[in-house]
Amino acid sequence: MLFYTVMxxxxxxxxxxxxxxxxxxxxxxxRLAGPLLLAGNHPNTLMxxxxxxxxxxxxxxxxxxxxxxxxxxxxxxxxxxNSIPIFRAQDVEPGAPPLTPAQQAARNEATFGRCFxxxxxxxxxxxxxxxxxxxxxxxxxxxxxxxxxxxxxxARHGFKxxxxxxxxxxxxxxxxxxxxxxxxxxxxxIAVAEYAALYAQSPEAAAEALTARIREGLERRLVVSADAxxxxxxxxxxxxxxxxxxxxxxxxxxxxxxxxxxQLLVALAWLQQxxxxxxxxxxxxxxxxxxxxxxxxxxxxxxxxxxRGSIAGLLNLVxxxxxxxxxxxxxxxxxxxxxxxxxxxxxEVEFVAPIMLIVGMITFPLAYTAQAAAAQHWxxxxxxxxxxxxxxxxxAGFYALSYYTQLADRLRRLRAxxxxxxxxxxxxxxxxxxxxxxxxxxxxxxxxxxxx
Numbered sequence: 418m419l420f421y422t423v424m425x426x427x428x429x430x431x432x433x434x435x436x437x438x439x440x441x442x443x444x445x446x447x448r449l450a451g452p453l454l455l456a457g458n459h460p461n462t463l464m465x466x467x468x469x470x471x472x473x474x475x476x477x478x479x480x481x482x483x484x485x486x487x488x489x490x491x492x493x494x495x496x497x498x499n500s501i502p503i504f505r506a507q508d509v510e511p512g513a514p515p516l517t518p519a520q521q522a523a524r525n526e527a528t529f530g531r532c533f534x535x536x537x538x539x540x541x542x543x544x545x546x547x548x549x550x551x552x553x554x555x556x557x558x559x560x561x562x563x564x565x566x567x568x569x570x571x572a573r574h575g576f577k578x579x580x581x582x583x584x585x586x587x588x589x590x591x592x593x594x595x596x597x598x599x600x601x602x603x604x605x606x607i608a609v610a611e612y613a614a615l616y617a618q619s620p621e622a623a624a625e626a627l628t629a630r631i632r633e634g635l636e637r638r639l640v641v642s643a644d645a646x647x648x649x650x651x652x653x654x655x656x657x658x659x660x661x662x663x664x665x666x667x668x669x670x671x672x673x674x675x676x677x678x679x680q681l682l683v684a685l686a687w688l689q690q691x692x693x694x695x696x697x698x699x700x701x702x703x704x705x706x707x708x709x710x711x712x713x714x715x716x717x718x719x720x721x722x723x724x725r726g727s728i729a730g731l732l733n734l735v736x737x738x739x740x741x742x743x744x745x746x747x748x749x750x751x752x753x754x755x756x757x758x759x760x761x762x763x764x765e766v767e768f769v770a771p772i773m774l775i776v777g778m779i780t781f782p783l784a785y786t787a788q789a790a791a792a793q794h795w796x797x798x799x800x801x802x803x804x805x806x807x808x809x810x811x812x813a814g815f816y817a818l819s820y821y822t823q824l825a826d827r828l829r830r831l832r833a834x835x836x837x838x839x840x841x842x843x844x845x846x847x848x849x850x851x852x853x854x855x856x857x858x859x860x861x862x863x864x865x866x867x868x869x
Contacts, residue, residue, distance in 0.1 A: 432464075440600045443604075548560050568620065741816065
């Protein structure tokens with residue numbers, strides 16, 4: 418547990434840096450006293466357990482694939498973090514004979530026994546019942562292992578242990594992007610003792626019933642799409658017209674954005690079934706409009722006449738340029754290296770963010786240490802000034818990110834203004850396309866809201 422205790426504050430800082438906002442809905446549910454079994458969806462490998470761990474004071478033990486324990490470094494880290502290996506039938510050594518059912522059952526019993534012991538001591542255990550991590554806004558079929566562990570731990574104590582299962586739904590708004598948002602939507606706890614009678618009749622039926630309830634708790638608190646095409650359409654609508662569809666957006670919370678995503682997917686499913694021609698029209702209008710914006714390197718905000726840049730924003734760009742340059746010089750290398758390493762290491766989206774996080778936890782301290790040592794040796798010669806220099810680097814780095822975003826928005830507005838001045842007919846065509854998309858969306862919304 419020493420490694421867990423030492424690393425947790427560092428991981429907290431790293432996650433707060435990586436994500437622009439981490440919102441925890443119903444934090445009191447995640448922070449209940451143990452014994453507790455947290456059951457989460459699993460779209461983003463290492464990020465999913467870490468986000469729960471930093472939001473709970475007591476340590477959490479995790480079930481991890483046995484393959485992670487083969488490397489001595491990762492094994493030492495996982496064991497010191499109180500992780501428990503789970504042996505899957507496909508995790509045999511290359512060339513080794515497959516496990517017999519009896520061997521697999523014995524391995525499972527050993528894993529379950531360790532879980533029972535840990536929960537029996539009042540601990541908190543986190544399991545991902547989907548079994549594997551896939552970056553998609555869908556909930557795959559849940560395996561019954563989490564429910565069997567919960568029921569087995571309670572049965573060992575005559576259903577007097579007081580174990581509760583808490584579904585933790587993790588919603589990423591852009592899982593592989595630095596400075597994106599994430600919402601942890603925690604469901605009410607499920608008292609495992611409620612299944613004592615059913616367990617006495619049939620442990621299998623009790624496990625199925627508890628798994629179904631876990632799934633219900635997760636589904637209600639997740640954005641769940643039918644397929645990749647539907648999800649892509651909804652995300653395009655959200656990113657382009659989110660402020661139009663959600664005019665009362667509360668900047669203090671991510672929950673209304675989450676609800677918008679859920680409502681759009683429900684509406685999309687209804688339109689697909691009841692008004693497929695209307696949905697096809699929405700798809701085509703949006704695709705044509707986005708293609709035109711991409712061709713001219715514009716955004717919807719850039720051509721929306723109601724959204725203009727402020728004088729304060731312009732002054733910030735003018736007078737903030739030296740600070741931006743300082744932030745780029747001191748932060749660019751440790752900032753860009755994690756994404757370069759992730760791009761070379763994997764093509765799977767669910768592994769990009771964890772790799773970037775881990776590499777960033779190395780590159781930034783090293784870069785800041787090297788720059789501080791150089792400044793102390795050749796320029797500053799005073800520890801107090803060097804300390805101020807170290808503090809200034811992350812502040813300037815965050816400012817540089819904000820400055821770049823504002824600059825890119827301003828440049829798109831200038832391009833739009835030049836287009837409307839030099840090619841007014843083309844500008845009017847873009848506005849007409851935009852109006853057609855909004856009209857199609859409003860028509861689809863009216864049809865959905867008027868459904869019987």
